[in-house]
Amino acid sequence: MNKATERLQKRIANSGYTSRRKAETLIADGKVKVNGEIVTELGTKVKASDMVEVEGVKIEQEDKLYILFYKPTQVITSVSDDRGRTVVTDYFKDIETRIYPVGRLDYDTSGLLILTNDGDFTNLITHPSYKIPKKYVAKLNGYLMREEVKALEKGIQLDDGWTQPAQVKIKRQDKQKETTLVEITIHEGRNRQVRRMFEHLGYKVNKLQRIQVGPLTLKGLNAGEGRVMTPHEVKTLRHLAEHGKY
Ligand code: URA
Numbered sequence: 001m002n003k004a005t006e007r008l009q010k011r012i013a014n015s016g017y018t019s020r021r022k023a024e025t026l027i028a029d030g031k032v033k034v035n036g037e038i039v040t041e042l043g044t045k046v047k048a049s050d051m052v053e054v055e056g057v058k059i060e061q062e063d064k065l066y067i068l069f070y071k072p073t074q075v076i077t078s079v080s081d082d083r084g085r086t087v088v089t090d091y092f093k094d095i096e097t098r099i100y101p102v103g104r105l106d107y108d109t110s111g112l113l114i115l116t117n118d119g120d121f122t123n124l125i126t127h128p129s130y131k132i133p134k135k136y137v138a139k140l141n142g143y144l145m146r147e148e149v150k151a152l153e154k155g156i157q158l159d160d161g162w163t164q165p166a167q168v169k170i171k172r173q174d175k176q177k178e179t180t181l182v183e184i185t186i187h188e189g190r191n192r193q194v195r196r197m198f199e200h201l202g203y204k205v206n207k208l209q210r211i212q213v214g215p216l217t218l219k220g221l222n223a224g225e226g227r228v229m230t231p232h233e234v235k236t237l238r239h240l241a242e243h244g245k246y
Contacts, residue, residue: 005045009033011052015059016098016117023054031055039092062097062119066234069226070218071113077213078102088113091224102126103189111136111210113217114229114237121238130241131164131187135212140203143173148201152184158196164188166197183211214240 002182006014012023012032023032023131030038033053034046046052050150052059069088071077076087079100088101102114102122118123125132148169167185172178182205184194195205211218214237221227 005047007042008034008039008044008046008052009042010119011046011061012054012059014117014119015062016096017054017057017181019060020119026054027198029060062117064121065095065097065099065116066118066121066229067092067099067115067226068216068221068229068233069113069115070221070223071105071110072223073108074109076107077101077113088115091226105210106192106195106208109208109210111208112213112216113210114213114216115226121234124238124241126189127241128188131185132214132237132240133167133185133187133212134189134210135183135185137171137181137183138198138205139207139212140180140182140198141178141206142180142203143175143178144170144182144201144203151201152197156197156200158190158193158200163190163193163197167190177204185212213237215246 008027009020012018012026013020017023018026024042026032027042028040031039031054032039034044035051048061069086069091073169074086076085078087079089081087092099097117099115099117100122102116103126104114105111108246114125149170151165152168155165164187169183170180171183172181183246184197186193194208198205216229216233216237240246
């Protein structure tokens with residue numbers, strides 16, 4: 001598509017007014033005007049200079065926002081929870097734009113999570129064909145063996161298929177207590193992947209933290225804190241997704 005134009009429903013969704021699906025309903029229902037004229041055709045292209053009104057409200061183009069957040073454990077990676085548990089967006093209630101998590105971390109996993117209102121960026125970063133390295137530190141209840149490290153580095157077979165080669169580094173091991181602290185870098189984002197990889201080898205993951213995504217780290221943040229990403233960081237991550245290198 002011509003980069004200077006975008007679909008009407010996308011412009012409305014990007015403004016934060018409503019979701020893309022609801023925007024489509026509003027368009028079909030004749031509630032949307034472009035330059036003063038009602039438009040009911042889905043997929044109508046609009047330019048940045050076109051004036052869009054929804055239910056009589058003028059839609060402003062929203063600035064893009066990217067946040068790097070240190071998710072604590074016991075927080076859901078979502079924008080709402082039907083059981084009333086804390087969700088990641090609870091930490092950003094004072095931000096006026098609607099932001100969404102990029103990918104997910106388990107309830108019991110802490111660490112680096114990006115949130116943004118940029119749907120295109122989210123799709124780019126989370127697309128299975130883009131292999132951004134994500135580094136985790138895991139505490140295992142057992143003594144990880146050298147052959148098992150090798151197996152992880154080659155790839156192991158989980159229920160949903162073979163894992164891609166991982167980078168694995170043992171940081172600390174205690175023979176008496178039978179514990180291992182290990183860093184593992186994976187390039188995929190399958191559900192509970194790191195836990196499942198270690199469970200497959202017979203280890204329980206007692207603690208899991210994501211410490212790095214591409215070049216981004218948790219440096220300077222405490223659990224529950226976030227900061228706005230710099231334009232350079234956003235650009236670097238986009239570049240990494242598209243070209244596989246910084
Ligand atoms: N792998 C997991 O097992 N859990 C996460 O939260 C992220 C990766």
